[in-house]
């Protein structure tokens with residue numbers, strides 16, 4: 117069964133997310149990708165299909181948290197901007213809390229993101 121990977125990046129990190137996806141495109145081709153709205157639009161530039169949720173500030177993080185709580189997300193890559201301030205900070209904290217509560221792999225930087233992608237997807241391809 118296909119794994120579902122959620123991708124989220126704050127504005128200052130969107131170019132890094134696109135580069136990360138390109139670097140892992142051969143593995144991500146074998147996953148269902150979901151993303152918050154604007155991040156997903158950027159990731160679609162790679163040609164990979166992406167299911168778009170709402171934009172983060174409009175509830176997208178909360179939607180992904182709900183899916184994580186329901187066991188419908190296998191891993192989350194969330195590149196946060198450590199210098200930014202966000203009106204929806206409670207949603208961001210909630211998403212991270214839900215990942216801890218339900219033991220959902222969560223990466224907040226590319227190094228850990230690579231480990232999650234490789235760990236979840238590498239054995240799916242021959």
Ligand SMILES: O=C(CO)COP(=O)(O)O
Nearest residue numbers: 152153154155171172173
């Ligand atoms: O704000 C975000 C995560 O907290 C990301 O949302 P967008 O991908 O819609 O910019």
